[in-house]
Amino acid sequence: MVLTKYVVKSCIVPHMAATNKSDALRELTRLLFDKKKMDNMGAALDQILAREITESTGIGRGLAVPHARVPGLKTLMCAIGRVPEGLDFQAVDRKPVHLIFLICYPPGEQTTYLNFIATVARLLKDPQHQQGMLSAQSAEEMFNNLETLSESFAENQELSLKKLKTDPAIQKVPDAHADLILMARLQLYQEMLATARTGKSQIMRRIETIRGLVEPRILNHYDKLMKGRAPALVAVEGDTCQGCFMRLPTKFVQQVRQDPSHIYTCTNCSRYIYVV
Numbered sequence: 001m002v003l004t005k006y007v008v009k010s011c012i013v014p015h016m017a018a019t020n021k022s023d024a025l026r027e028l029t030r031l032l033f034d035k036k037k038m039d040n041m042g043a044a045l046d047q048i049l050a051r052e053i054t055e056s057t058g059i060g061r062g063l064a065v066p067h068a069r070v071p072g073l074k075t076l077m078c079a080i081g082r083v084p085e086g087l088d089f090q091a092v093d094r095k096p097v098h099l100i101f102l103i104c105y106p107p108g109e110q111t112t113y114l115n116f117i118a119t120v121a122r123l124l125k126d127p128q129h130q131q132g133m134l135s136a137q138s139a140e141e142m143f144n145n146l147e148t149l150s151e152s153f154a155e156n157q158e159l160s161l162k163k164l165k166t167d168p169a170i171q172k173v174p175d176a177h178a179d180l181i182l183m184a185r186l187q188l189y190q191e192m193l194a195t196a197r198t199g200k201s202q203i204m205r206r207i208e209t210i211r212g213l214v215e216p217r218i219l220n221h222y223d224k225l226m227k228g229r230a231p232a233l234v235a236v237e238g239d240t241c242q243g244c245f246m247r248l249p250t251k252f253v254q255q256v257r258q259d260p261s262h263i264y265t266c267t268n269c270s271r272y273i274y275v276v
Contacts, residue, residue, distance in 0.1 A: 001115045001116060001119045001150065001188075002147065002150045002151050003078070003116065003119060003120065003123075003146055003147075003150040004143060004146055004147040004150065006075070006076050006077055006078050006116060007077075007078050007079075007080060007143065007146070008035070009139050009140055009143045010035050010139075011031055011032060011035055011077070011078070011079040011080065012079070012080045012081075012082075012139040012142050012143055013027070013028070013031065013079070013080070013081045013082065013139070014082050014136070014137075014138060014139050014142060015082065015083075015084065016081040016082065016083050016087075016100075018081075018083075018087070019087070020087070020088070021052065021087065021088065021089050021090070022049065024081060024083070024087060024089075024100060025045065025048050025049060025052070025066055025102065026045060027081065028066075028079040028080075028081050028100060028102040029041055029044055029045045029048060029079070029102060029104075031079045032044075032077060032079050032102070032104060039072060040070065040071075040072060043070060043071075044068050044070045044104050047068035047069065047070070048066050048067070048068045048102070050238065051066065051067070051068065051237065051238055052066065052090075054238045054239060056089055056090040056091060056092065057089075057276060058089035058090060058091025058092060058097050059091070059092060059121060059276060060091055060092050060093040060095070061093070061095075061124070061125060061127075061130070062086070062095065062096065062097055062098040062099060062130060063097065063098075063099050063101070063120075063121070063124050063130070064089045064091065064097045064099070064100045064101070065100075065101050065103060065117055065120060065121070065276055066100065066101075066102050066103070067102070067103040067104070067105070067113070067117065067237075067276075068103075068104050068105075069104075069105055069106070069107055069110070069113075069237065069242070070104045070105070070106065071106065071107060072106070073104060073105065073106040074106065075105075075106065075109060075112075076103065076104070076105035076106070076109050076112050076113055076116060077103075077104055077105075078101055078102065078103045078104075078116070079101075079102045080099070080100065080101055080102075080142065080146075081099075081100040081102070082098065082099055082100075082133070082134065082142070083096075083097065083098055083099075083100070084098065084134065086098055087100075098130075098134055099124065099130065099133055099134070101117075101120050103116065103117065110231065110234060110235060110242060111184065111187045111188045111191055111231060111233070112188065113235065114184045114187075114188075114233065114234075114235055114274055115184050115185060115188050117276055118180070118181050118184055118274070119150065119153065121276070122153075122181070123149055123150060123153050129149050132145050132149070133145055133146065177260050179214055179215060179218050179263055180233065180263060180272065180274055182210050182213055182214050183214065183218070183222055183232065183233045183272060184233055184274070185206075185210055186207060186210045186211065186214070186222070187226075187231055187232060187233055189203050189206050189207045189210070190207065190226070193207065218263060218272075221265075221270075221272075222272065225270070225271055225272070229243070229269065229271065231243065231271070232271060232272055233271065233272040233273075233274060234266070234271050234272070234273060234274070235273070235274050235275075235276075236248065236253055236256070236273050236274070236275045239253050241266040241268060241269060241271065241273060243266060243269050243271040243273075244266060244268050244269035244271070246266070246268040246269070248266065248267060248268075248273075249267075252267065253275055256273060256275045257275045257276075
């Protein structure tokens with residue numbers, strides 16, 4: 001996924017004025033509002049702040065991904081804030097946050113959101129990629145850097161995931177997140193195929209490529225879910241499954257987040273779940 005499809009240069013802040021988490025969230029949410037990217041700032045900010053009260057979206061390595069599902073939006077959008085000196089975000093690794101990706105998305109684009117946030121997390125997990133964003137001199141340079149990185153990442157992601165799924169040396173340490181990302185991409189392509197007017201053959205080829213990489217047992221359950229209760233893969237927001245909207249035990253959600261070696265399903269609706 002090319003991240004800059006959902007980011008505009010005017011919504012990138014190279015030097016944030018905020019000195020605490022709440023002010024940073026307000027600053028970025030207001031930026032989207034001021035740039036006429038959304039109408040209901042209050043509802044979005046309330047959701048974002050409520051999510052942070054439940055558990056911080058500071059996912060470690062200097063990165064935070066606050067997010068909210070906002071009715072009325074036409075598409076996913078993101079504001080990016082940079083704090084060169086670092087900001088206390090109560091991150092999972094207890095280290096300061098330097099890059100904040102504030103994401104708002106409409107209810108109908110949950111799969112787009114899953115792909116976006118997974119791309120951000122994996123792309124900026126690379127210290128060199130993150131350093132490029134931190135050393136950029138302007139919003140335009142940050143945008144161009146992110147565009148170049150995500151375009152290259154999108155081109156190589158399926159090859160990288162294939163290696164992750166097939167290389168015996170890598171598979172000594174299981175990574176269920178690879179299957180989650182593959183399913184997120186598969187689900188996105190299937191949604192694209194259903195609405196596409198052109199390029200269907202190319203989309204179908206990508207679907208078949210991805211299906212060949214997913215473990216058969218996981219793919220079988222995925223297919224059953226897509227036939228009976230799509231989407232098959234959903235996010236967990238504030239301990240609530242976004243497929244059945246039932247609240248999950250907090251300890252279970254924490255276990256899902258901290259265990260990259262297993263893939264989990266909702267205990268209520270059996271959908272695959274993705275927890276940031």
